[in-house]
Amino acid sequence: MTDQSRPGRKRSEQSRLAILAATLELVAESGYGALTIEGIAARSGVGKQTIYRWWPSKADVLLDALATKADLQIPIPDQGSFRADLARFLDSTFELGGKSPVADTLRALMAQAQIDPEFGHRFRADFLLRRRDALGTLVDRAGERGELPAGVPPGTVLDVVFGTLWYRLLATREPVDRGLAGELVTLLADHGASTAEIR
Amino acid sequence: MTDQSRPGRKRSEQSRLAILAATLELVAESGYGALTIEGIAARSGVGKQTIYRWWPSKADVLLDALATKADLQIPIPDQGSFRADLARFLDSTFELGGKSPVADTLRALMAQAQIDPEFGHRFRADFLLRRRDALGTLVDRAGERGELPAGVPPGTVLDVVFGTLWYRLLATREPVDRGLAGELVTLLADHGASTAEIR
Amino acid sequence: MTDQSRPGRKRSEQSRLAILAATLELVAESGYGALTIEGIAARSGVGKQTIYRWWPSKADVLLDALATKADLQIPIPDQGSFRADLARFLDSTFELGGKSPVADTLRALMAQAQIDPEFGHRFRADFLLRRRDALGTLVDRAGERGELPAGVPPGTVLDVVFGTLWYRLLATREPVDRGLAGELVTLLADHGASTAEIR
Amino acid sequence: MTDQSRPGRKRSEQSRLAILAATLELVAESGYGALTIEGIAARSGVGKQTIYRWWPSKADVLLDALATKADLQIPIPDQGSFRADLARFLDSTFELGGKSPVADTLRALMAQAQIDPEFGHRFRADFLLRRRDALGTLVDRAGERGELPAGVPPGTVLDVVFGTLWYRLLATREPVDRGLAGELVTLLADHGASTAEIR
DNA sequence: AACTAAACGAGACGGTACGTCGTGTCTTTCG
DNA sequence: CGAAAGACACGACGTACCGTCTCGTTTAGTT
Numbered sequence: 074m075t076d077q078s079r080p081g082r083k084r085s086e087q088s089r090l091a092i093l094a095a096t097l098e099l100v101a102e103s104g105y106g107a108l109t110i111e112g113i114a115a116r117s118g119v120g121k122q123t124i125y126r127w128w129p130s131k132a133d134v135l136l137d138a139l140a141t142k143a144d145l146q147i148p149i150p151d152q153g154s155f156r157a158d159l160a161r162f163l164d165s166t167f168e169l170g171g172k173s174p175v176a177d178t179l180r181a182l183m184a185q186a187q188i189d190p191e192f193g194h195r196f197r198a199d200f201l202l203r204r205r206d207a208l209g210t211l212v213d214r215a216g217e218r219g220e221l222p223a224g225v226p227p228g229t230v231l232d233v234v235f236g237t238l239w240y241r242l243l244a245t246r247e248p249v250d251r252g253l254a255g256e257l258v259t260l261l262a263d264h265g266a267s268t269a270e271i272r
Numbered sequence: 273m274t275d276q277s278r279p280g281r282k283r284s285e286q287s288r289l290a291i292l293a294a295t296l297e298l299v300a301e302s303g304y305g306a307l308t309i310e311g312i313a314a315r316s317g318v319g320k321q322t323i324y325r326w327w328p329s330k331a332d333v334l335l336d337a338l339a340t341k342a343d344l345q346i347p348i349p350d351q352g353s354f355r356a357d358l359a360r361f362l363d364s365t366f367e368l369g370g371k372s373p374v375a376d377t378l379r380a381l382m383a384q385a386q387i388d389p390e391f392g393h394r395f396r397a398d399f400l401l402r403r404r405d406a407l408g409t410l411v412d413r414a415g416e417r418g419e420l421p422a423g424v425p426p427g428t429v430l431d432v433v434f435g436t437l438w439y440r441l442l443a444t445r446e447p448v449d450r451g452l453a454g455e456l457v458t459l460l461a462d463h464g465a466s467t468a469e470i471r
Numbered sequence: 472m473t474d475q476s477r478p479g480r481k482r483s484e485q486s487r488l489a490i491l492a493a494t495l496e497l498v499a500e501s502g503y504g505a506l507t508i509e510g511i512a513a514r515s516g517v518g519k520q521t522i523y524r525w526w527p528s529k530a531d532v533l534l535d536a537l538a539t540k541a542d543l544q545i546p547i548p549d550q551g552s553f554r555a556d557l558a559r560f561l562d563s564t565f566e567l568g569g570k571s572p573v574a575d576t577l578r579a580l581m582a583q584a585q586i587d588p589e590f591g592h593r594f595r596a597d598f599l600l601r602r603r604d605a606l607g608t609l610v611d612r613a614g615e616r617g618e619l620p621a622g623v624p625p626g627t628v629l630d631v632v633f634g635t636l637w638y639r640l641l642a643t644r645e646p647v648d649r650g651l652a653g654e655l656v657t658l659l660a661d662h663g664a665s666t667a668e669i670r
Numbered sequence: 671m672t673d674q675s676r677p678g679r680k681r682s683e684q685s686r687l688a689i690l691a692a693t694l695e696l697v698a699e700s701g702y703g704a705l706t707i708e709g710i711a712a713r714s715g716v717g718k719q720t721i722y723r724w725w726p727s728k729a730d731v732l733l734d735a736l737a738t739k740a741d742l743q744i745p746i747p748d749q750g751s752f753r754a755d756l757a758r759f760l761d762s763t764f765e766l767g768g769k770s771p772v773a774d775t776l777r778a779l780m781a782q783a784q785i786d787p788e789f790g791h792r793f794r795a796d797f798l799l800r801r802r803d804a805l806g807t808l809v810d811r812a813g814e815r816g817e818l819p820a821g822v823p824p825g826t827v828l829d830v831v832f833g834t835l836w837y838r839l840l841a842t843r844e845p846v847d848r849g850l851a852g853e854l855v856t857l858l859a860d861h862g863a864s865t866a867e868i869r
Numbered sequence: 870a871a872c873t874a875a876a877c878g879a880g881a882c883g884g885t886a887c888g889t890c891g892t893g894t895c896t897t898t899c900g
Numbered sequence: 901c902g903a904a905a906g907a908c909a910c911g912a913c914g915t916a917c918c919g920t921c922t923c924g925t926t927t928a929g930t931t
Contacts, residue, residue, distance in 0.1 A: 084907070122890090236435035256424050325877095
């Protein structure tokens with residue numbers, strides 16, 4: 074398969090982990106703006122070439138570090154109602170991504186994705202789209218059940234949810250927490266329900 | 273005040289405009305990632321010091337260039353209903369910021385605001401908050417009239433609107449156009465109305 | 472003795488020759504300054520370790536290549552007179568070392584001998600001294616016959632001969648040919664003879 | 671002329687001297703093989719660019735350092751006889767170039783001239799040819815007076831002198847001193863004279 | 870009109886990081 | 901166990917920009 078046994082020394086898992094750990098440390102200490110390949114190599118006791126061999130940019134290292142450290146798996150709940158499913162999804166998403174170390178990293182990655190187009194493609198495909206698809210499953214189910222707000226396509230519902238989340242991260246820096254989750258649920262999932270009740 | 277007549281040569285408006293023009297040209301040609309103070313100085317035929325004298329960073333130059341070229345003024349409509357006001361606000365906002373040269377610049381500035389904290393403060397205060405406050409006026413009026421969705425504070429309405437806009441710019445790269453405007457109006461302004469009508 | 476049958480795979484003569492051939496090719500194509508162990512290994516289809524195992528430096532590889540390709544044996548003539556012996560020695564020496572591919576290599580080796588002291592020792596002992604000793608035999612014989620210029624010790628005669636040769640190679644880049652050979656013979660071997668004739 | 675006043679900051683003489691001094695120190699401490707631009711910059715407290723701006727290679731820096739520190743001017747004696755002039759020329763030449771710090775540097779430069787063809791041209795034109803021309807003046811004068819060995823063109827006399835000097839420096843590492851000077855005078859300048867006296 | 874003060878272009882400066890190349894070593898698989 | 905393949909830590913390369921600092925020049929007030 075991909076793991077075919079070739080001649081030559083194998084990739085050092087020890088170096089890989091040292092690089093990812095050093096990257097997170099450095100970002101935590103001095104911020105993404107001060108992150109350099111040179112610095113990662115020095116901190117992790119690794120040659121620069123070893124980094125360039127396996128990652129195309131420092132942002133990719135950071136994305137890998139984030140994915141390796143924080144398990145970014147997204148549970149896709151199925152509790153019968155969009156209201157409940159969305160609430161649970163937002164709670165676990167905000168729990169993971171709303172707090173300082175992870176939130177800071179996400180901000181930096183989204184920023185770098187704007188500045189470096191090649192990384193932008195990778196970030197969208199490997200990270201943003203995955204999470205979007207996870208929520209997309211919930212929203213599609215809700216659509217089939219008629220639980221979505223009228224006149225708003227499913228894709229736009231996704232944009233509203235993730236947009237609000239990212240806007241708080243990037244622009245207002247207000248907390249991304251249960252309060253916001255509740256308000257989004259109210260906006261997107263309660264209306265249909267209450268309308269139904271009215272009928 | 274600031275315009276006090278001091279001895280010495282005055283700031284050269286010609287240089288200022290050359291710098292701003294060169295900045296926009298360079299971003300359009302090669303993207304923000306390739307923008308350098310060195311390059312701006314060379315393109316505009318100006319000494320580097322002249323740039324450092326008047327702007328704290330290249331992102332500030334770009335923000336200035338954007339503000340000088342594109343009039344970023346936001347009309348604050350008042351047509352009696354939130355539905356109409358929001359629609360008009362979104363139309364003029366998307367008209368301005370949804371198209372390529374301006375949208376690219378906004379992306380870059382939002383990115384830089386994440387990476388350079390000092391610029392981040394200025395960008396939020398000088399750009400993001402101004403636009404937020406403009407919409408805030410509409411939303412506050414709507415709130416007094418009871419036109420907002422129940423259970424969603426005004427601030428969150430703002431987050432939803434701008435969040436969705438920015439998310440499309442930054443993450444999905446789907447068009448930010450009248451279609452999206454209509455959907456947001458439906459989501460945020462129709463519900464209360466129809467509810468009111470039902471009653 | 473050295474050829475004793477030891478356990479393990481034997482040194483590959485094929486690899487050895489491929490390395491030496493690749494070395495000469497690369498020097499001919501791009502000059503000694505561009506010669507690298509990495510390049511030799513790539514060109515010859517050999518692992519770097521195989522080179523490091525058998526030669527202490529790239530200059531040693533080149534010296535080996537030169538010795539293997541061009542037979543650097545020096546005939547030591549004995550025709551009864553210093554004049555005739557020196558002439559023949561110089562002719563065969565210049566024939567071999569005065570022309571482009573060999574001369575270029577000799578220049579590079581002499582250069583490297585200055586920069587890398589360890590190779591310098593080997594180069595002097597294995598190459599320079601051998602040739603010097605060959606001529607030394609002739610000069611010693613001439614000394615016993617009283618054919619050397621008065622007041623010039625045998626060692627200095629050697630320095631004059633090889634010095635002039637090397638100086639043309641290294642500094643003036645003028646041809647090292649029969650003309651020069653004749654002039655050296657005149658300078659070093661004719662004087663005593665003509666003086667003898669005058670008496 | 672060349673000193674035309676151009677706009678912009680002037681070259682820093684302080685940096686120039688610090689670079690040249692650091693270069694000589696480093697060569698003296700660890701040898702030319704360990705000399706790096708990086709090291710010179712670090713030792714002299716200068717940016718690397720400042721070195722690259724003014725010298726094309728580290729060998730050029732070293733040549734400049736040698737020329738600036740040791741006055742390499744060559745007095746051209748004129749005492750009426752080749753014998754006396756040559757003796758004086760060799761004495762002052764050997765005095766300057768035969769001793770350790772200068773001799774080591776000369777070895778390195780001659781070596782680098784073989785490996786880097788571009789530096790080779792400069793070294794020959796700026797250093798070797800100058801010294802050769804100085805002695806050439808003496809030899810030409812001697813030629814007009816009939817003081818040169820018969821059958822040996824003036825250019826070859828120069829090759830013999832400098833060749834012997836360089837050969838001792840590069841190959842045998844025997845001292846380059848008054849003894850050698852005397853022997854060269856005997857070989858090249860006594861013969862004609864004594865022959866003349868005999869007649 | 871002379872003087873002072875600031876902005877200007879040009880460009881050298883000390884730095885930092887870049888991404889690449891080559892070194893010599895080590896590890897793995899194959900013959 | 902030699903030899904290919906190739907990953908590794910290391911160090912230097914030469915370049916690009918950074919932000920600062922002279923320079924000599926130009927342009928305004930202020931004496």
